[in-house]
Amino acid sequence: MGTKVSLVLVSHSEKLAEGARDLARQMASEVVIEVAGGLEDGSIGTSFDRISAAIEEAAGFAESDEEQEAHDVVVICDLGSAILSTESVLEFLPEELVGHVYMADAPFVEGVIAAAVEAESGAGVEAVRTAAEEARAFH
Amino acid sequence: MGTKVSLVLVSHSEKLAEGARDLARQMASEVVIEVAGGLEDGSIGTSFDRISAAIEEAAGFAESDEEQEAHDVVVICDLGSAILSTESVLEFLPEELVGHVYMADAPFVEGVIAAAVEAESGAGVEAVRTAAEEARAFH
Amino acid sequence: MTADVQWSLSWIRDVAARVSERKSEFTTLDREIGDADHGENLNRGFTAVVERIDGLEQPPGTIGDVLKLVATTLMSTVGGASGPLYGTAFLRASKAAAVPELDGQAASALISAALEGVSTRGKAVVGEKTMIDAWAPAAAAAAQSAENGEDAAQVFAAAAQAAAQGAEETIELKATKGRASYLGERSVGHKDPGATTTALILESAARTVQ
Amino acid sequence: MTADVQWSLSWIRDVAARVSERKSEFTTLDREIGDADHGENLNRGFTAVVERIDGLEQPPGTIGDVLKLVATTLMSTVGGASGPLYGTAFLRASKAAAVPELDGQAASALISAALEGVSTRGKAVVGEKTMIDAWAPAAAAAAQSAENGEDAAQVFAAAAQAAAQGAEETIELKATKGRASYLGERSVGHKDPGATTTALILESAARTVQ
Ligand SMILES: Nc1ncnc2c1ncn2[C@@H]1O[C@H](COP(=O)(O)OP(=O)(O)O)[C@@H](O)[C@H]1O
Ligand SMILES: Nc1ncnc2c1ncn2[C@@H]1O[C@H](COP(=O)(O)OP(=O)(O)O)[C@@H](O)[C@H]1O
Ligand SMILES: [Mg+2]
Ligand SMILES: [Mg+2]
Ligand SMILES: [Mg+2]
Ligand SMILES: [Mg+2]
Numbered sequence: 261m262g263t264k265v266s267l268v269l270v271s272h273s274e275k276l277a278e279g280a281r282d283l284a285r286q287m288a289s290e291v292v293i294e295v296a297g298g299l300e301d302g303s304i305g306t307s308f309d310r311i312s313a314a315i316e317e318a319a320g321f322a323e324s325d326e327e328q329e330a331h332d333v334v335v336i337c338d339l340g341s342a343i344l345s346t347e348s349v350l351e352f353l354p355e356e357l358v359g360h361v362y363m364a365d366a367p368f369v370e371g372v373i374a375a376a377v378e379a380e381s382g383a384g385v386e387a388v389r390t391a392a393e394e395a396r397a398f399h
Numbered sequence: 400m401g402t403k404v405s406l407v408l409v410s411h412s413e414k415l416a417e418g419a420r421d422l423a424r425q426m427a428s429e430v431v432i433e434v435a436g437g438l439e440d441g442s443i444g445t446s447f448d449r450i451s452a453a454i455e456e457a458a459g460f461a462e463s464d465e466e467q468e469a470h471d472v473v474v475i476c477d478l479g480s481a482i483l484s485t486e487s488v489l490e491f492l493p494e495e496l497v498g499h500v501y502m503a504d505a506p507f508v509e510g511v512i513a514a515a516v517e518a519e520s521g522a523g524v525e526a527v528r529t530a531a532e533e534a535r536a537f538h
Numbered sequence: 539m540t541a542d543v544q545w546s547l548s549w550i551r552d553v554a555a556r557v558s559e560r561k562s563e564f565t566t567l568d569r570e571i572g573d574a575d576h577g578e579n580l581n582r583g584f585t586a587v588v589e590r591i592d593g594l595e596q597p598p599g600t601i602g603d604v605l606k607l608v609a610t611t612l613m614s615t616v617g618g619a620s621g622p623l624y625g626t627a628f629l630r631a632s633k634a635a636a637v638p639e640l641d642g643q644a645a646s647a648l649i650s651a652a653l654e655g656v657s658t659r660g661k662a663v664v665g666e667k668t669m670i671d672a673w674a675p676a677a678a679a680a681a682q683s684a685e686n687g688e689d690a691a692q693v694f695a696a697a698a699q700a701a702a703q704g705a706e707e708t709i710e711l712k713a714t715k716g717r718a719s720y721l722g723e724r725s726v727g728h729k730d731p732g733a734t735t736t737a738l739i740l741e742s743a744a745r746t747v748q
Numbered sequence: 749m750t751a752d753v754q755w756s757l758s759w760i761r762d763v764a765a766r767v768s769e770r771k772s773e774f775t776t777l778d779r780e781i782g783d784a785d786h787g788e789n790l791n792r793g794f795t796a797v798v799e800r801i802d803g804l805e806q807p808p809g810t811i812g813d814v815l816k817l818v819a820t821t822l823m824s825t826v827g828g829a830s831g832p833l834y835g836t837a838f839l840r841a842s843k844a845a846a847v848p849e850l851d852g853q854a855a856s857a858l859i860s861a862a863l864e865g866v867s868t869r870g871k872a873v874v875g876e877k878t879m880i881d882a883w884a885p886a887a888a889a890a891a892q893s894a895e896n897g898e899d900a901a902q903v904f905a906a907a908a909q910a911a912a913q914g915a916e917e918t919i920e921l922k923a924t925k926g927r928a929s930y931l932g933e934r935s936v937g938h939k940d941p942g943a944t945t946t947a948l949i950l951e952s953a954a955r956t957v958q
Contacts, residue, residue: 272422276508279415279436283477286443286783287930297418304425305575305617338422338508340716341619344659348613348622351629367506367535369415369477377930396506425573426720444785444827479926480829483869487823487832490839516720 265379265388266292266318266331269372270311270346271338274298280372287373288380292331294318306345315349319357330360332385334375336392338368360385364392371395404518404527405431405457405470408511409450409485410477413437419511426512427519431470433457445484454488458496469499471524473514475531477507499524503531510534541640541690541747546604547591552742554584560738567731571718575618576731583616583624601640601648605632619716620732623656623669624739630655645693646677646684649740653677660715667711667718667725669732676701676740694744701740705733751850751900751957756814757801762952764794770948777941781928785828786941793826793834811850811858815842829926830942833866833879834949840865855903856887856894859950863887870925877921877928877935879942886911886950904954911950915943 267284271277277297284293294317296310319330337343346363353361362385364371374395378388406423410416416436423432433456435449458469476482485502492500501524503510513534517527539545557564561577568576587608598604605628613625634651637644653673662668679700683693706729713725716732749755767774771787778786797818808814815838823835844861847854863883872878889910893903916939923935926942 271418273418275414276418276422279410279412279418282412282443283415286785287927289784299617303617304421304573305579306621307617308614308621339512341622344619344622345613347659348625351626368508370506373478374930381931381934425575426717428574438827442827443783444789445831446827447824447831480832483829483832484823486869487835490836513720520721520724 263320263331264291264382265385266294266320266333267372267375267379267388268311268314268318268333268335269293269295269297269338269368270306270314270335270342271295271297271368272304272306272342273338274302276338276368280369283369284372284376288376291376291379292318292320293372293376306342308345308349311346311349312352315357315361316354319360321354321357330357332388333357333361334379334385334388334392335361335363336366336368336371336375337363362386362389364389366392366395402459402470403430403521404524405433405459405472406511406514406518406527407450407453407457407472407474408432408434408436408477408507409445409453409474409481410434410436410507411443411445411481412477413441415477415507419508422508423511423515427515430515430518431457431459432511432515445481447484447488450485450488451491454496454500455493458499460493460496469496471527472496472500473518473524473527473531474500474502475505475507475510475514476502501525501528503528505531505534539747541601541645541694543598543601543604543638545747546601546635547598548746549743550584550587550591550604550608552746553739554588556738556742557581557584557735564731564735567729567734570728571713571721571725572731573618573717576620576735579616579618579620580624580735583612583621586615587611600636600638602632602634602636605629605635605648608632619660620669620735623659623732626655626659627652627673628655630658640690642684642687642689642693645690645697646680649673649680649693649697650677662715665711666715667708667713667730667733668715669730669736671708671711671730672701672704672733672736672740675704676736691744691747694740694747698737698740698744701733701737705729705737708733749957751811751855751904753808753811753814753848755957756811756845757808758956759953760794760797760801760814760818762956763949764798766948766952767791767794767945774941774945777939777944780938781923781931781935782941783828783927786830786945789826789828789830790834790945793822793831796825797821810846810848812842812844812846815839815845815858818842829870830879830945833869833942836865836869837862837883838865840868850900852894852897852899852903855900855907856890859883859890859903859907860887872925875921876925877918877923877940877943878925879940879946881918881921881940882911882914882943882946882950885914886946901954901957904950904957908947908950908954911943911947915939915947918943 274297277295294314296314371392375392378391413436416434433453435453510531514531517530565577609628630651676697680697683696708730775787819838840861886907893906918940
């Protein structure tokens with residue numbers, strides 16, 4: 261594909277998701293990072309619709325002109341209930357995205373930065389997920 | 400003392416710090432949580448002055464009426480450079496706070512929530528720090 | 539009332555009404571060992587479900603159609619762990635109940651499917667202080683009742699009774715899944731919110747089918 | 749110029765001027781293996797330092813007074829890891845240089861103290877691709893020069909030369925401390941920004957003391 265792996269950050273808080281994206285972008289300016297943070301009304305929680313939309317956007321599926329294949333996407337969640345919500349979204353994934361969306365079991369901020377740096381280098385989806393999962397605070 | 404341990408969240412991003420506080424507050428509504436996020440002009444980075452102010456505030460030192468002893472504070476940082484900045488702040492700590500401020504080496508979001516829940520229960524400063532440091536994502 | 543499509547609509551409306559009445563009780567339970575939103579979460583979800591039922595142009599053909607509407611609505615409106623959990627439970631149940639009416643066996647199958655949905659989604663097992671601790675005894679009691687040749691009303695009654703007891707017994711458990719696991723030992727002594735609302739859901743099923 | 753208080757002000761002004769000139773070079777290095785802000789960070793810091801020097805009502809009594817002002821200003825204005833690192837370096841150096849003028853031994857002590865500050869703060873050792881890889885050879889060369897009985901100008905010249913070479917040699921190293929460690933093996937082949945600016949700081953010291 262040649263295209264970089266994209267990231268989706270699923271958080272209970274819009275600010276948290278956007279803040280993590282801001283940090284990651286500093287170190288990985290070219291990676292597509294979509295956020296799904298909080299509920300539609302701005303309160304704390306996870307939104308099925310926001311998660312779906314972010315994943316489709318990150319996969320380049322929203323603007324897809326038929327032919328184009330979906331990009332690979334790694335999803336990083338902030339808490340257990342964000343993981344459960346994302347898993348439900350994955351059950352309803354459009355056909356074209358099946359096999360392109362991977363969840364990482366990672367510490368949120370650290371995982372997002374590590375994954376973004378890895379994706380920026382052009383690494384594949386498994387390497388990006390692994391980078392997130394192995395992320396620890398760097399001192 | 401009887402007072403709960405306070406937390407300070409040091410982040411390169413104001414949004415990230417506030418988002419983490421919002422999540423933690425849901426599970427620990429009584430704990431004092433101060434944030435030091437980003438630079439004064441809103442850009443990404445860590446600010447010595449914001450960190451100092453947040454620590455003094457969290458220790459109840461800002462409004463202190465002489466007599467009152469400082470509260471214990473646990474500081475959680477988002478990245479290595481936030482840790483370095485916080486350590487410099489600790490070198491210049493007002494006398495009254497010495498011995499009351501502890502840094503936790505923890506994954507940011509997970510550590511903040513675990514520490515807040517622990518502090519909410521009335522646990523002591525060592526237990527709060529340990530809770531942060533042992534925090535993992537809960538599923 | 540027989541356990542038909544009409545009943546399934548009454549059941550869900552009854553759940554919505556009870557959740558709305560008792561939401562602050564559930565939020566209070568969730569304040570003790572969670573993030574104080576379980577009542578609001580479910581109320582938001584079931585309010586949306588009732589709106590969608592009210593807006594239906596055609597009466598649904600099967601119980602499964604009703605439960606599928608419940609499932610997808612909860613998933614996209616609840617906003618907490620109970621959204622995907624109950625969403626998946628109702629989704630699996632909808633597949634098990636793609637019929638216009640339930641006998642005892644089918645009622646039991648519906649509950650087992652819901653349990654299977656919660657287990658798949660949440661990966662919790664019995665004893666972790668979650669809604670599984672209500673669904674699992676409910677499914678077991680329902681299976682026993684169906685095996686004894688009882689009808690849907692009796693099956694739901696048995697399930698409701700077992701779920702209520704299971705929920706009560708979560709008080710003594712230590713949470714090892716979900717948010718409450720952050721509290722570790724301190725979660726003991728509090729009733730699990732999700733197990734409590736599971737008992738409500740099955741109680742409504744039993745009450746409305748009488 | 750002898751290495752006196754006046755010199756220390758010239759030194760710091762020269763650093764500020766060079767950082768301002770070369771800031772995009774440093775940010776470019778930091779873009780490769782970091783977050784693309786090292787030039788802006790240091791420029792913000794030294795601009796503030798110069799403002800504070802300009803605003804001084806009385807001339808400082810010792811070199812240490814100047815370096816302490818540099819230290820506290822960098823700490824509160826740089827905004828990145830290099831803030832506390834250079835801040836601590838200048839703070840320790842200020843204690844080692846609480847005199848109106850430096851001989852060769854005192855110049856070497858100043859550099860050793862700075863190295864000690866960076867090490868204490870950053871906990872990095874030689875070979876981790878950080879500014880330590882410039883400070884450490886600089887301190888060693890300075891100590892050797894002072895031991896040979898050379899004067900402050902010669903000591904700073906030796907230190908500057910060693911720092912520049914140390915910075916160059918970071919290209920081959922793999923980062924294991926700081927942000928660049930996120931890149932692991934991919935950090936090899938790039939020059940460390942902090943080591944590069946350390947070389948600049950010592951080069952300014954040498955140049956201004958001639
Ligand atoms: N992994 C899980 N498996 C089964 N049930 C779970 C799991 N995680 C949470 N729950 C249930 O969800 C309930 C909490 O729901 P709710 O408050 O709506 O979500 P949240 O915890 O995201 O705020 C808990 O009381 C528990 O019964
Ligand atoms: N732990 C450390 N010890 C020594 N030097 C370090 C350490 N961490 C980072 N550095 C230095 O800091 C430089 C980066 O500074 P800067 O870009 O201003 O900060 P940040 O990394 O916070 O953006 C690196 O090039 C490296 O030389
Ligand atoms: Mg809750
Ligand atoms: Mg919640
Ligand atoms: Mg940088
Ligand atoms: Mg930076």
